[in-house]
Ligand SMILES: Nc1ncnc2c1ncn2[C@@H]1O[C@H](COP(=O)(O)OP(=O)(O)OP(=O)(O)O)[C@@H](O)[C@H]1O
């Protein structure tokens with residue numbers, strides 16, 4: 001559905017995108033992650049026909065974004081990272097405007113708009129002026145706006161930024177629903193655990209380069225993100241750490257005020273043996289817990305964005 | 310396609326709604342009419358009560374004079390209003406961060422630019438029409454034909470279109486509304502003031518040259534300097550009021566009154582600035598979206614090829 005080949009973008013002399021290639025199948029939810037200034041928004045604007053690439057090709061549904069922008073626009077719903085609303089319009093009028101701008105006849109819109117408002121849980125705000133909506137509501141309204149012309153592809157640039165935890169969950173629920181509707185979604189975010197449960201694939205971009213791309217699980221294993229076992233003791237933490245360093249499959253041991261962190265590469269059988277071993281040392285252990293290695297770890301691992309230890 | 314659908318596209322519809330809902334718009338109509346009304350009252354007061362020969366009668370000649378004064382005053386008001394109303398149409402959407410979403414819709418660049426211009430022009434036309442009651446004073450005393458009034462209003466529309474097109478163009482060229490407005494005022498200043506000053510300047514030089522050379526004037530000759538005044542809205546409007554004005558302008562001192570003007574000033578104004586308008590709008594439409602050079606003419610097939618290239622993706 002989305003094909004990007006050797007896409008480059010220069011702002012003056014600054015190379016914002018360097019030979020990005022990407023292929024997203026129909027119906028896939030693709031998470032686009034990367035630190036600030038990596039080039040996520042740039043890529044998305046190019047896909048949304050708002051910006052020309054310096055070189056390379058980007059296609060949506062088989063149409064080149066620079067050669068057939070109008071065809072591309074028909075097929076995409078784009079939500080920018082920062083967007084405004086027309087203050088003096090009511091929610092329904094707002095959606096009517098965009099619906100009409102996509103050439104949807106009025107009669108059809110009359111039917112469609114209540115459904116869209118229902119989908120984003122804004123039915124009770126149908127006649128409210130847009131500027132009196134809260135930020136989260138505006139964000140959901142904008143999402144409804146992306147859907148007026150029933151696009152195959154959704155390009156969502158940080159749709160959950162600036163939302164409170166509750167609104168984030170709501171946004172995630174809506175996106176799940178859209179995924180069920182079979183939309184191809186490309187979504188960028190900084191908050192990776194949030195993406196983890198809904199994306200099929202991730203692409204990690206840094207300094208304009210695609211650092212890693214593929215299924216979430218593949219990436220995790222490719223990077224051999226180790227298990228981290230977290231052990232909390234009542235006392236003798238240092239002694240425990242010392243002893244653990246000599247155990248098999250333990251790659252490194254770190255201690256901090258929350259306890260001992262063991263980077264472990266063994267499988268579950270070996271891990272249970274380790275637990276027995278640790279207990280046999282008769283150090284008062286409070287908990288022995290396998291920390292979930294999540295996308296956050298993957299992210300930091302790949303981008304070396306900051307010290308994790 | 311029915312006509313109302315063709316005429317009222319979504320962008321125009323939205324612009325009208327937004328404009329008519331803001332209190333500021335209504336306030337500006339009010340202020341504008343009051344300003345022109347004040348000028349009319351001031352005129353009457355000045356000429357009728359402060360005249361040197363004491364209070365005078367308001368006769369047709371006086372009312373014609375007043376019509377001219379009102380028309381020029383209105384022209385100046387338009388020069389101030391048009392840039393403010395049009396130079397923000399694109400850049401303000403950019404500042405409010407609504408432009409990118411508008412640009413991803415199916416509306417063509419031309420539709421967006423022209424709709425915004427038309428809606429701003431309609432609003433200005435509304436304001437100018439709202440000043441008609443002020444003109445009723447003129448009509449009460451005669452001296453002006455309705456035809457003159459209509460031609461002046463059409464002239465206003467053209468000036469608004471000119472300043473509006475420049476405003477919209479600068480609105481697409483500059484990211485910030487305030488810059489676009491200032492530059493548009495600058496362009497307005499050139500059109501309204503600089504052309505007039507240049508005319509006076511070169512006229513002075515021409516006349517001096519003529520005196521010094523002392524050659525007899527060839528009947529029927531005219532000076533190129535007159536063309537300069539044709540670029541000035543005030544000059545063009547004057548020629549609308551007074552058909553012989555164009556001849557006088559092109560004539561050098563002492564020329565015969567029979568010599569015909571090479572072109573009516575208002576016609577020159579209209580022709581020259583039509584080109585400017587078309588160019589400005591073309592630039593605006595080109596600028597609003599990035600346009601790629603078409604590599605080849607490909608007919609868009611209904612079923613585009615998909616998923617041909619799965620290889621070459623880095624995973
Ligand atoms: N209009 C522009 N002119 C010049 N440089 C730009 C422009 N837009 C973006 N850049 C630069 O391009 C790089 C990529 O920007 P981009 O907005 O794509 O990053 P991003 O991944 O979306 O970051 P964030 O997570 O902060 O949204 C940045 O270094 C930025 O400074």
Ligand SMILES: [Mg+2]
Nearest residue numbers: 040041081157
């Ligand atoms: Mg961004």
